[in-house]
Amino acid sequence: MKVKLKFIGVVDIEVPSELRIDGDATVLEVIEYLENLNALKIDGLTVLVNKEKASLDKTLKEGDEILLLQPIGGG
Numbered sequence: 001m002k003v004k005l006k007f008i009g010v011v012d013i014e015v016p017s018e019l020r021i022d023g024d025a026t027v028l029e030v031i032e033y034l035e036n037l038n039a040l041k042i043d044g045l046t047v048l049v050n051k052e053k054a055s056l057d058k059t060l061k062e063g064d065e066i067l068l069l070q071p072i073g074g075g
Contacts, residue, residue, distance in 0.1 A: 001062040003030070009070025021060070028056035030066060044071045 001023075007015045019030065027047050046069040047054050060066070 001025075001060070003060050003063070004065040005030075005034075006065065006067045007070070008067065009072055015068075025060050026056065027054055027058045027060065027066065030060070031056070031068070034068075045069065046071075 001021050003019050003021065003025075005015060005017055005019060015034065019033070021030075027049065031045065031047070047056070048067040048069070049058055049060070049064050051065075051067070054066075
């Protein structure tokens with residue numbers, strides 16, 4: 001299955017725009033995969049799947065769009 005990725009926040013390395021996944025996967029599994037690529041840290045991440053807030057245990061489907069929002073601080 002293929003899912004699309006969009007990332008909003010501070011990131012130091014390139015994040016893939018699409019992932020091909022064998023079998024079923026959850027949002028958490030995708031995040032852990034990206035974390036292993038050193039693309040992001042899971043702490044404080046907000047996740048939307050198809051423009052709706054999603055839990056980490058949500059099972060993904062073919063063509064889902066995952067939007068990862070990393071908190072930005074400052075002042």
